[in-house]
Amino acid sequence: MQEIQNVPVFVDEISGQQINQVACGADHTVVLSQGTVISFGSNSVGQLGVVAGTNDFGLLHKIPLLVNITKIATGANHTLCTSSEGQVFSWGDNSKGQLGLGSKDSTCSTPTLLSGMHSKNIACGAEHSMVICEKGHLYAFGDNSLGQLGIGLTEPFVSCPMMSNIVDYQTSSIHSIWCGSFHSLVQVLAYKEKESFFEKQYFAFGDNKHGQLGLGDCENRKLAEKVCFLESCDVLDVSLGYNTSYVWINNRGLYACGLNDSGQLGTKDPVLSNSVFEKVQGIPMTMKGVVTASSFVVVIPQTEPINIPQIPYNFEKLKPKITLQSCVQVEHASALQKDEKLKPKQIAQACVLVEHPSSLLKDMGELLESGIFCDVILKGNKSISVESKATRPKEFPVHSAILSCRAPLIHQIVHQEMGKFKDTSRMLSLSKHSGWKLKNRAVSIDLQVSQLALEIIVQFVYTDDIESAIAKLTPEQLLDLSWGAKSYGIERLLALCQRRTLSVLDVSNAVLVYGRATQLGLFATKRICLEFIFENYQAAVSTRNRPAVDTLHDMPALLAEIVGVSSPDFAKNLINSLPTSLEVQPSSLVRDLARMRSEAGAYLNVDLMPFNSQCQETVGVPCHAFILASRCPVIRQAFESYFGNISTVHKRKPEKEDQTNSHSADSENNSISELCKSTEESGLQELLLQGTTLLVNRIVTGTLDGRLKLREISEASLKSIHVFLNYLYCDATSDITADVAIDLLMMAHVYGMTNCSLCSYCETILVDNLAPESAVDIICASKVLGLTALENRAIEYFASHFHECLQHKEILIDALEDFPDLGMKLLGCMDELTFQHLKN
Amino acid sequence: MESHDVYVWGSNKFGCLGLGHFENQKLPVPVESVQTTDLVISKVACGGKHMVLVTQENEFYTAGSNDSGQLGLPTDVSIPFVRSSLVGDG
Numbered sequence: 001m002q003e004i005q006n007v008p009v010f011v012d013e014i015s016g017q018q019i020n021q022v023a024c025g026a027d028h029t030v031v032l033s034q035g036t037v038i039s040f041g042s043n044s045v046g047q048l049g050v051v052a053g054t055n056d057f058g059l060l061h062k063i064p065l066l067v068n069i070t071k072i073a074t075g076a077n078h079t080l081c082t083s084s085e086g087q088v089f090s091w092g093d094n095s096k097g098q099l100g101l102g103s104k105d106s107t108c109s110t111p112t113l114l115s116g117m118h119s120k121n122i123a124c125g126a127e128h129s130m131v132i133c134e135k136g137h138l139y140a141f142g143d144n145s146l147g148q149l150g151i152g153l154t155e156p157f158v159s160c161p162m163m164s165n166i167v168d169y170q171t172s173s174i175h176s177i178w179c180g181s182f183h184s185l186v187q188v189l190a191y192k193e194k195e196s197f198f199e200k201q202y203f204a205f206g207d208n209k210h211g212q213l214g215l216g217d218c219e220n221r222k223l224a225e226k227v228c229f230l231e232s233c234d235v236l237d238v239s240l241g242y243n244t245s246y247v248w249i250n251n252r253g254l255y256a257c258g259l260n261d262s263g264q265l266g267t268k269d270p271v272l273s274n275s276v277f278e279k280v281q282g283i284p285m286t287m288k289g290v291v292t293a294s295s296f297v298v299v300i301p302q303t304e305p306i307n308i309p310q311i312p313y314n315f316e317k318l319k320p321k322i323t324l325q326s327c328v329q330v331e332h333a334s335a336l337q338k339d340e341k342l343k344p345k346q347i348a349q350a351c352v353l354v355e356h357p358s359s360l361l362k363d364m365g366e367l368l369e370s371g372i373f374c375d376v377i378l379k380g381n382k383s384i385s386v387e388s389k390a391t392r393p394k395e396f397p398v399h400s401a402i403l404s405c406r407a408p409l410i411h412q413i414v415h416q417e418m419g420k421f422k423d424t425s426r427m428l429s430l431s432k433h434s435g436w437k438l439k440n441r442a443v444s445i446d447l448q449v450s451q452l453a454l455e456i457i458v459q460f461v462y463t464d465d466i467e468s469a470i471a472k473l474t475p476e477q478l479l480d481l482s483w484g485a486k487s488y489g490i491e492r493l494l495a496l497c498q499r500r501t502l503s504v505l506d507v508s509n510a511v512l513v514y515g516r517a518t519q520l521g522l523f524a525t526k527r528i529c530l531e532f533i534f535e536n537y538q539a540a541v542s543t544r545n546r547p548a549v550d551t552l553h554d555m556p557a558l559l560a561e562i563v564g565v566s567s568p569d570f571a572k573n574l575i576n577s578l579p580t581s582l583e584v585q586p587s588s589l590v591r592d593l594a595r596m597r598s599e600a601g602a603y604l605n606v607d608l609m610p611f612n613s614q615c616q617e618t619v620g621v622p623c624h625a626f627i628l629a630s631r632c633p634v635i636r637q638a639f640e641s642y643f644g645n646i647s648t649v650h651k652r653k654p655e656k657e658d659q660t661n662s663h664s665a666d667s668e669n670n671s672i673s674e675l676c677k678s679t680e681e682s683g684l685q686e687l688l689l690q691g692t693t694l695l696v697n698r699i700v701t702g703t704l705d706g707r708l709k710l711r712e713i714s715e716a717s718l719k720s721i722h723v724f725l726n727y728l729y730c731d732a733t734s735d736i737t738a739d740v741a742i743d744l745l746m747m748a749h750v751y752g753m754t755n756c757s758l759c760s761y762c763e764t765i766l767v768d769n770l771a772p773e774s775a776v777d778i779i780c781a782s783k784v785l786g787l788t789a790l791e792n793r794a795i796e797y798f799a800s801h802f803h804e805c806l807q808h809k810e811i812l813i814d815a816l817e818d819f820p821d822l823g824m825k826l827l828g829c830m831d832e833l834t835f836q837h838l839k840n
Numbered sequence: 841m842e843s844h845d846v847y848v849w850g851s852n853k854f855g856c857l858g859l860g861h862f863e864n865q866k867l868p869v870p871v872e873s874v875q876t877t878d879l880v881i882s883k884v885a886c887g888g889k890h891m892v893l894v895t896q897e898n899e900f901y902t903a904g905s906n907d908s909g910q911l912g913l914p915t916d917v918s919i920p921f922v923r924s925s926l927v928g929d930g
Contacts, residue, residue, distance in 0.1 A: 005902065024910070041909050060912060262864040282868040293886060296850030
């Protein structure tokens, strides 16, 4: 085959079908035919949009899946197309981001949809791409090394479509675009209010080494500049080639500027380049043509009307007003020219929010371990076999509030015991005068279970997490635990024990367990054993089975039953007379803890008051001291500095018998009022900077009617306090607004809970609900709290919704006063001038 | 009478002007092979080293370099422009 054809040759394979458009890249050809796309030529970087091997040389490829395509545009080695629905697809070379996919992949050989685009028109330069979207907004991406995107930045390339602010979109729209190799030209329709008509304007930008912008000089333009020559011209057609520009002007003919090394300007003078438009010679004046150029030019007669939409895009406001927005927009453009703070790629990094797992179970476990603010001491006084009789019975400090919702029967016993005291509030109230000493205050209860069983019961009550603990138990211990669970009405624990019993049964112990279950009245366990014995009768009840024989010897009453099991009918009747074991229900820990907050009224001993309320007057939000202390490290510190040791006594003895501070009762009120005063004076920011020691001293403000008064120091709203407490009790996070989420983040940080799941949740909420009115607040909050990822996400949002955000300028002005450096940080959207403007 | 001439000029290193030679053209000239037929070219596209012309009758013509198959010529047999018009007539 001939490598080069210097006369046009007929291509049989593609001729005959309806051809709607043809476009050529450096080494490939793309044909639009009835909504589908056909490609051939080089596929070195996937520019054909199909996966094709090297042997496919010269083959025509119909690109699959592309339908209803209305326009194609080719760059040197990439292609864009747009569908009748305005979707934009791109494929081919992506080394400069010219596919607009935001990815760093250097090529993409399959057409990929650009999300969020609703295109009206497209154009491609050698390595850059442009899309006009609805309302005439221009988006550009790809190579920008010579300013050909017209976005004002010195970014060498942009891989995400960026909206170009060439014009004020309030009053103007981009109507048409043309791209040359490294330069671009746009036609703008600008609404003239006085004359009530749309004026056509032409702006050029990008490479101008050879004067191809037609501006009279050879300096590159990073920002769009008006092409004066074309003002008041009736432009019929435009084509930008390789370092050249051509315009067809009605009644005047074809004009060209730019590089002329091959004579491509078609002008009389043999100049190497020309920076002003000059008429192309030798084309008849009568000809109305269409021009297409690369390093050579072809003019064909105009056979069909040039398809340029004549109706301007709908403007949101036809009557423009001088608004803050439009002022800022102009300054925005000039600010961008001066410095390039907007680095979307950098911002895109470090935007990943960290997921913190729920810490509820861990905190509850620690609460049990440390025994903070316990008011009940449980003891297991029943011993099975010879279990450690010598040692002193172990004590388990627990909370009556938790018992009340998790183990009602144990709670009943506690309640009766407490009733013996005349002053029940003695156990509950927290007061500095008497200090907080477990020994003096807690009521001690003996339960009829073994220590081991009690330990597991208590663990279950607090965390529901006992699977590993019961896995180690012997059948005997398991029975004891089952009995404890049954007697104190803890059904889920009982069900877990029964399930576990089934897996520890074997032929040697089946009869023994059966006997013990009978003694303890664990009928469901008995049924499990009976079924097992029935199935393994020979082995389980053999005379050689010593444990079985011994058991039956000890419990002769069982003998009749066991022997009877050998008869299937008897066994069936016996088994059916026993209750089935309980089904293991899902954990109700969270639900129970939530109920504790709403129902355990008697044990509430703290009032958490909003920051702004007067400490002795307003009633705050009631809650439990131990919950606050176990989940908020800073509040725990506050308690410790107020009461001394608040933790359990059975592990380590209090170092000092009396930890009361030097404060006397009289001076207490004074110090409280002082604290209140100083808290009001300094803002939250300073509080955070001063560290926890100072915070700690400001939280506890005193006692009232046996209740401890706490001051909520992060200035959160009452609603936020409620949501926060819901989280503390049971990890509940309800639907919250952005305001509440910010409050919660503040609270979590102030109280030393930076790694809690609440933080993750709030950050997610904030990112999902970014809105113009809240973006600035979120930026400020995340700045204070050091949440870089959240801050970056919010800034990113701010950048992309710049104008909407500016409508809430009061918020912005407030924020700028608090954080003077924020203005600079906001992407350089905000130069000093604008800042002053806003301030005024 | 309306002219259906196609004018070309500029770089001709790869023969993409379709003039039958490889010399750069400093001024627009009509493409002879189009002139001698009655074909009406309705679409045109210019690549880096090749050109595509499409007639009103959806006939597809290419000129220039075929080093990557961009002319859409799969075989050794390339039908010269003039012959194509004969095919079209016949």
